[in-house]
Amino acid sequence: QSALTQPRSVSGSPGQSVTISCTGTSSDIGAYNYVSWYQHYPGKAPKLLIYDVSQRPSGVPDRFSASKSGNTASLTIAGLQAEDEADYFCSSFAGPWLHYVFGPGTEVTV
Amino acid sequence: QVQLVQSGPEVIEPGTSVKLSCKTSGFTLTSHYVHWVRPAPGQGLEWMGCITPTGDTVYAQKLQGRVIIIRDTFTNTVFMELTSLTSEDTAIYYCAREAAPANKNFDYWGQGTLVTVSS
Numbered sequence: 406q407s408a409l410t411q412p413r414s415v416s417g418s419p420g421q422s423v424t425i426s427c428t429g430t431s432s433d434i435g436a437y438n439y440v441s442w443y444q445h446y447p448g449k450a451p452k453l454l455i456y457d458v459s460q461r462p463s464g465v466p467d468r469f470s471a472s473k474s475g476n477t478a479s480l481t482i483a484g485l486q487a488e489d490e491a492d493y494f495c496s497s498f499a500g501p502w503l504h505y506v507f508g509p510g511t512e513v514t515v
Numbered sequence: 516q517v518q519l520v521q522s523g524p525e526v527i528e529p530g531t532s533v534k535l536s537c538k539t540s541g542f543t544l545t546s547h548y549v550h551w552v553r554p555a556p557g558q559g560l561e562w563m564g565c566i567t568p569t570g571d572t573v574y575a576q577k578l579q580g581r582v583i584i585i586r587d588t589f590t591n592t593v594f595m596e597l598t599s600l601t602s603e604d605t606a607i608y609y610c611a612r613e614a615a616p617a618n619k620n621f622d623y624w625g626q627g628t629l630v631t632v633s634s
Contacts, residue, residue: 409559439619449626450519451609456620494559498619504575505619507552507560 408433408506409495416514417485425511427478427495433506435476439498442471442480444491445510454493455480482513490515517541519549519610519625526631527600534596535628537610544568544586548613549593550621551584553606560609566593568616600632 410428417423427434427442434440442455453462455471458478471480478497482489494510522536537549548565555561564574566584574582583596593610608628611621 411559437619441620443621450624451611451621452624453614453620453622456614456618456622462622496560496620504565504573505550505552505562507562509559 409508411508411511414512419485421485422483424479424481425493427508429476429497433497433499434478437498440473440478441496443494446491485515487515517623521625521628524629528634529632532598533630535608537593537625539591544588550611551595553608602632605632
């Protein structure tokens with residue numbers, strides 16, 4: 406069982422929006438505002454999409470947005486494009502002992 | 516331009532060790548943490564450990580005693596050695612840079628190194 410829980414897959418039509426949930430516990434997502442999201446194409450290096458719950462690094466389109474409520478974080482991809490087909494995984498800082506926990510990834514199909 | 520380039524695939528016999536490299540460029544190891552992660556069987560990624568800007572290391576409790584992370588600041592390369600390998604260690608291993616000390620996210624990643632543990 407993953408430290409963080411994500412749906413295995415989500416799908417949407419071009420132009421639609423999809424939301425991916427990432428559920429943790431009061432020891433990780435619920436305790437820290439250090440949730441990050443990554444886009445991962447098979448065989449490639451993961452790419453940082455969101456950090457500190459809802460911040461986008463420069464160069465990441467504003468179609469990608471994220472938030473957190475309690476122990477659950479969410480990533481929304483608006484205006485789906487074919488290039489958004491990838492795996493998306495979340496991560497949270499989990500304190501000085503566990504350090505970082507990750508979700509198993511969600512496959513987005515457009 | 517920040518880059519992390521990892522060494523090539525490895526096939527390793529059970530019970531032995533593997534040492535992977537992560538050659539960095541575009542930043543200094545004395546300014547950033549570098550972490551190692553790998554997929555856990557049937558789960559998401561597992562954090563393995565990191566080396567700090569000062570050269571200290573922090574390891575996941577689960578891997579304590581089996582993982583060693585070192586660095587060479589002259590070649591800007593970070594190494595991760597994992598010992599006493601079993602089939603459960605078969606995975607793609609990634610190095611990743613922490614955006615800045617205490618930023619708690621990974622802004623650049625290596626391409627991954629496949630380690631296959633097999634006799």
